[in-house]
Amino acid sequence: MSDGTGLGDGQPGAGPYDRRMADSRAPLDDRAVPPARAVPPARGDELLRGLGAYVSASRPEFERRLAELVGIPGVSADPARAADIARTAEHAVTLLRDAGLSARIVATAGNPVVVGEHQAGADRPTVTIYNHLDVQPADRQEWHTEPFRLTIAGDRYNGRGSTDDKGPALTALQAAQFAVGREWPVNIRFVWELEEEIGSPNFEAFVRAELPRLATDVVLVSDSIWIAADRPAIDYGLRGLVTFEVTVTTGRNDTHSGLTGGPARNPLTELAGIIAECVDPVTGRVLVPGFADAVAPVTDAELDGFVASGFDVETFMAAHGLTSLRTTDVREVVRRIMAEPTFEVHGLTGGYTGPGVKTVVPPRATAKLSARIVPHQNPQVVFGLIRDFITARHPDAHVELEAAMPPYLGPHTGPYADAAADAVEYAFGRRPAFVREGGSIGAVLTMDEYLKAPVILLGLSLPSHGYHAPNEHYDWTQAAGGIRMFAHYLAHLATRTGQVGQAG
Numbered sequence: 201m202s203d204g205t206g207l208g209d210g211q212p213g214a215g216p217y218d219r220r221m222a223d224s225r226a227p228l229d230d231r232a233v234p235p236a237r238a239v240p241p242a243r244g245d246e247l248l249r250g251l252g253a254y255v256s257a258s259r260p261e262f263e264r265r266l267a268e269l270v271g272i273p274g275v276s277a278d279p280a281r282a283a284d285i286a287r288t289a290e291h292a293v294t295l296l297r298d299a300g301l302s303a304r305i306v307a308t309a310g311n312p313v314v315v316g317e318h319q320a321g322a323d324r325p326t327v328t329i330y331n332h333l334d335v336q337p338a339d340r341q342e343w344h345t346e347p348f349r350l351t352i353a354g355d356r357y358n359g360r361g362s363t364d365d366k367g368p369a370l371t372a373l374q375a376a377q378f379a380v381g382r383e384w385p386v387n388i389r390f391v392w393e394l395e396e397e398i399g400s401p402n403f404e405a406f407v408r409a410e411l412p413r414l415a416t417d418v419v420l421v422s423d424s425i426w427i428a429a430d431r432p433a434i435d436y437g438l439r440g441l442v443t444f445e446v447t448v449t450t451g452r453n454d455t456h457s458g459l460t461g462g463p464a465r466n467p468l469t470e471l472a473g474i475i476a477e478c479v480d481p482v483t484g485r486v487l488v489p490g491f492a493d494a495v496a497p498v499t500d501a502e503l504d505g506f507v508a509s510g511f512d513v514e515t516f517m518a519a520h521g522l523t524s525l526r527t528t529d530v531r532e533v534v535r536r537i538m539a540e541p542t543f544e545v546h547g548l549t550g551g552y553t554g555p556g557v558k559t560v561v562p563p564r565a566t567a568k569l570s571a572r573i574v575p576h577q578n579p580q581v582v583f584g585l586i587r588d589f590i591t592a593r594h595p596d597a598h599v600e601l602e603a604a605m606p607p608y609l610g611p612h613t614g615p616y617a618d619a620a621a622d623a624v625e626y627a628f629g630r631r632p633a634f635v636r637e638g639g640s641i642g643a644v645l646t647m648d649e650y651l652k653a654p655v656i657l658l659g660l661s662l663p664s665h666g667y668h669a670p671n672e673h674y675d676w677t678q679a680a681g682g683i684r685m686f687a688h689y690l691a692h693l694a695t696r697t698g699q700v701g702q703a704g
Contacts, residue, residue: 247384247691254378255683262374262679263357265295267350269333269366270359276311276334276398285311285394288333292316292392299373300380301390306410308402311394315410318380318388325693326387328416328651329376329686330643331369331423332396335361342670355676363665365396367674368422368682371660375686379694386694389416393643396423399603400642407650416653418616420689421644422682424637424659425667428510432624435657436617437538437636438644440573440607442583446474446590447598451563454552460561467565468550474590474597475567479543484526484536486543486571488589494576498539502612502634506534509633519663538636541582542572572638579604605640608648608655616654619692624658627685658685 274288275281289305289312296303296316303316311334338347338360345351347360357367369392376388391414393403407414426433448467455464479486486492498506511534517525527533536542550565552558573582587599611617612634624632637657648655660682666672 244688244691244695247382247694248687251378251684251687255680258374258683259676259680262370263352265370266357266362266367266674269370270350270361271348273348273360274334274394275337276395277337285334289314289394292333295370295373296390299377301376301388306406308406310402313394313403313406314390314392316390316392318376320385320387324385324387325696326389326416327690327693328389328391328414328419329372330391330393330419330421330647331365331372332393332643333361333366333369334394334397335364335366336397336668339670344671356673357675358671358673360672362672362674363661364667364672365423367679368660371679371682372420372422372686374683375690378683378687379690384690384694386690388690389414396641396643400646403643404646407646411650414651416651417693418653419647419651419655420686421641421655421657422659423641424657425661425663425665426509426659427633427635427663428512429662429664431508431510432628432630432632433509433635433659434612434617434620434624434632435637435659436610436612436634437575438608438640439541439636439638440577440579441570441603441605441640442573442579443570443602444583444586445566445568445600445602446471447564447566447600448474448594448596449564449598450596453563454560457559457561464561466561468548468562470594471548471550471565471567474594475545477593478586478589482526484542486541488543488586490585491582492541494578495541495574496576498535502539503531503535505634506538506636507531509635537638539574541574541577544570544572546570573607575607575609577607579606605642606645608644610648610655610657616656619689620656620658623685623688623692626688627681658689
């Protein structure tokens with residue numbers, strides 16, 4: 201019976217790619233794989249010899265693997281898909297082992313984490329590569345193709361999760377397979393999460409529990425987007441996020457505005473006033489005292505890099521369906537997205553919202569709000585400033601924190617950033633721009649805090665790929681370049697001498 205996944209009954213082994221998988225499946229604990237033979241460091245160009253031919257020859261294998269993964273609808277937000285999450289983890293183990301790594305599933309209080317490893321020696325540098333394999337839901341009616349069946353059209357791979365984040369995960373795996381098969385002297389670890397799309401609620405507990413086994417010199421994350429298709433970009437900053445609700449209660453039930461209007465307090469009106477006190481509705485400037493005190497001004501050099509990413513205002517507006525902006529100056533637009541905090545209104549609830557007008561004064565109104573914060577801002581401090589500012593003026597307002605995530609600022613200069621830039625230039629023929637991303641990735645913050653190693657975001661997705669959108673897709677051009685990019689970075693580490701802690 202088909203469930204719309206494109207793999208028969210949805211089970212690995214039901215489709216044309218899966219008979220070999222079923223034969224090779226092993227128990228889900230660590231497989232006994234001996235460490236690779238100790239190979240002395242070599243020149244990077246020597247290690248990369250034959251990579252071009254490997255990339256071309258590996259395309260059928262990459263497409264088979266991507267079809268297998270896309271065919272498992274591991275939607276982490278849907279409890280009904282728990283079995284699919286489990287199958288995703290099981291299949292991830294198979295993929296890692298097929299590439300020559302050991303693999304294991306680590307249970308958490310929620311969805312598991314899959315860890316794959318290639319050990320070259322305790323005295324060799326270690327790189328940890330993070331991706332997530334859970335996906336967003338997909339409404340078939342909004343798609344041109346079956347979302348959970350990989351459809352290949354030329355170089356384009358259509359399917360949910362193809363670019364976010366299964367395609368980039370497999371891209372890195374293809375590069376690691378090249379290195380492992382040639383016994384490069386570098387330790388390679390994969391960490392594949394299955395809760396990223398729901399905010400990584402158990403990832404921190406996983407890292408804490410596994411910390412002795414997760415020591416690393418550098419972390420590579422491939423879960424970010426270039427600004428333009430013809431201009432590679434490396435993200436080195438992420439905005440943090442504070443989400444909260446403000447509720448004003450002035451009565452027990454709706455009242456007739458003809459009978460009570462005037463003396464009766466209207467919570468919707470008061471709530472609108474509270475919001476206007478917090479943020480200028482025209483300019484977007486946050487009016488809460490102290491809100492931006494900790495913000496470090498972006499430098500001209502950083503801003504030049506943002507603009508050099510290929511950002512175009514008209515393209516940006518068209519891609520997001522925007523008909524107007526607060527400013528159309530390109531430097532100001534990228535500054536506001538990448539390096540400035542915000543105060544946003546996401547929804548207002550209360551009163552009558554049906555057809556026509558029902559003339560009541562409601563007893564209660566709630567605003568759903570958030571603040572995107574930038575490096576050096578503390579989410580708890582920011583929330584405290586907003587809460588105190590509101591309640592000091594409106595004692596009846598109840599301000600409740602929903603979630604808080606700090607911002608991230610990584611290296612954009614120095615040896616780690618230079619190695620990443622060299623890898624991107626080698627793979628795509630152009631030096632990347634260093635940019636910051638307006639969104640947030642919780643796992644990055646956790647790894648930065650606990651692993652005490654630089655976190656480098658080597659994303660491969662393009663704006664046109666449709667993160668979280670209908671008709672999400674990936675393409676072979678990015679995959680092929682990504683294999684070269686990751687291989688170059690691994691070769692860079694493999695040529696390093698000295699002990700762990702000196703890589704980069």
